[in-house]
Amino acid sequence: MQKIRLPLLLSTLYVLVYATTPYWTPECITATMYFLSPLVVLYLVWVVLKKGEPSQFTFEEAFYEDFRGK
Numbered sequence: 001m002q003k004i005r006l007p008l009l010l011s012t013l014y015v016l017v018y019a020t021t022p023y024w025t026p027e028c029i030t031a032t033m034y035f036l037s038p039l040v041v042l043y044l045v046w047v048v049l050k051k052g053e054p055s056q057f058t059f060e061e062a063f064y065e066d067f068r069g070k
Contacts, residue, residue: 003051011044 018037021030055065
């Protein structure tokens with residue numbers, strides 16, 4: 001998780017800034033951020049797939065790893 005923390009924080013910050021741009025920036029900046037957003041998502045997916053740690057469980061053992069079940 002440590003390896004992907006910075007890209008995750010930066011992409012979240014990008015989304016938060018993008019969500020607020022209609023209130024304080026010209027439309028051209030909002031539109032530019034809109035068209036660049038797929039690149040941010042693709043970069044985040046690439047980082048998670050490249051540097052993420054695989055689960056030690058199979059799909060049958062733990063459908064959702066964070067769920068602690070009964």
